[in-house]
Amino acid sequence: MLKDSPTVFHEPTLNSFAALGRQIHSQVRSALQDLLSSETQNPAALRDDPDLRNAALLHRSTVHNHLPVSIGDYTDFYAGYNHAFMVGCLFRGPANALQPNYTHLPVAYHSRSSSVIVSNTPVYRPIGQILLDPSAEQKEPTTAAARRLDMELELGVIMATGNELGSRIKIDDAESHIFGYVLLNDWSARDIQAWEYVPLGPFNAKNFASTISPWIVLADALEPFMAKGIENKTVIQNYLKESRAENVVDLELEVELTTSEGHSTMIAKTTSRNLLWSFPQMIAHHTLGGCPLRTGDLLGSGTISGTEANQKGSLLELSGGGKSEIT
Structure with missing residues (x-):
């Protein structure tokens, strides 16, 4: 073979x-x-x-594990509906939690492949511009180490084959372009992000580290675990319409926090079924304008959260934006 x-x-x-x-x-x-x-x-x-x-x-x-592939490009999507809604509620209230485009297209931003690291690699607290008093009339930032370092529970897909510049991958062909899946932790400096992300999105708040598991689970191995994701009630564009109803992987995902003394606590448990957009839809949208995906490219799902208090995939949600402690 x-x-x-x-x-x-x-x-x-x-x-x-x-x-x-x-x-x-x-x-x-x-x-x-x-x-x-x-x-x-x-x-x-x-x-x-x-x-x-x-x-x-x-x-x-x-064995000492290394990155399983050489990652040329990394795009992080925002397909976890519950996370997007809850974070939007924290900052804008329920009425304006989601932007009008959210249910029409898979929202994403381009991140850095140079700082994608394998699990168990130390992550250094990043330095950036922080606005210590957002309510102050005169906005004067300070440059300091992040005080609100967050983790984000995600799934990642590694591309097997891509497309040529100017071409696109059709929705029902997208699955055949997937090599396999990894666990992904999109580390985020929330205080740096709050100051920099308007108008063009996160930058230094996200580019200092993203962690993936060393093992890639082949797409074929997860075929028996395909399920239907969160229903999108919006009428979407034809290029995003899938012929397959069971379009996302259903995996149980857990977040465990371990202190420097070695004490571990399970702080969240959810399922990867909590996605509004599937990876084939992400691929179809990514290549719509002719952007070439390549072998080894990494696509992130966005933070995966459930609706219950113990199903939140980020510390931002678990703490209510820092308003409550996490035991």
Whole structure:
């Protein structure tokens, strides 16, 4: 199956493997399952050959994980409806919580791929301009370390194959361009963001670190967990209309906070079903004007939150904008 690309697994990243497309990914996945299965009839199975098993497998404690792909570009969407609504309520009130365009198109901003890091990499508190007293008549910022550092629970998609400049990926073809999924933490400096994001959106508040898991779960592996996302009652444009009803992955997602003393507390639990827009819709919109996506590009879902108090995917929501403590 890899006779034309025999060295793809000798490279430090999975980009070349990703570029081979979904059909090859499926074949490799099936072959690995066959080698690892306890019920396999394959004579080369790792189950029956201890020497081969010792040569092929490494103990997890001996492994240092790196970024799984070289990420050329990173676009973060805002598809978590409940998060968008709750944050809008905090800043603008329920009547104006969502901008008029929110249910018409997948809102996004372009972030920095240079600061995407693998899980367990230390994140340094960023320095930026902060407005200490937003109510003051004279707006005079100070430059200091962020005092409102936030995490955001997201899913990320890694692109397998892209499109040429000037072309676009149609909605029902978009799924075939997805390599796999990662967990994503879009770190955010909320006080820096509050001062800088009007009129062109977040900048230094978001570009200092974004964390992804070292393991990419192939799209085929998550196929059994597809479900219907949040219903969009707005009549959307034809290029965003999917023929598939079950369009988002349904995964249980959890946030656990661990102190420097080693004490851990579960502070949030939600599901990735809480998305208004699917990744195929994000891809279709991203390429609508002819923007080329490329192998290894990262697309973020936006913060995923439920509607209950313990289902919020950010500290901003969990604390009510800093008004209540998180135990």
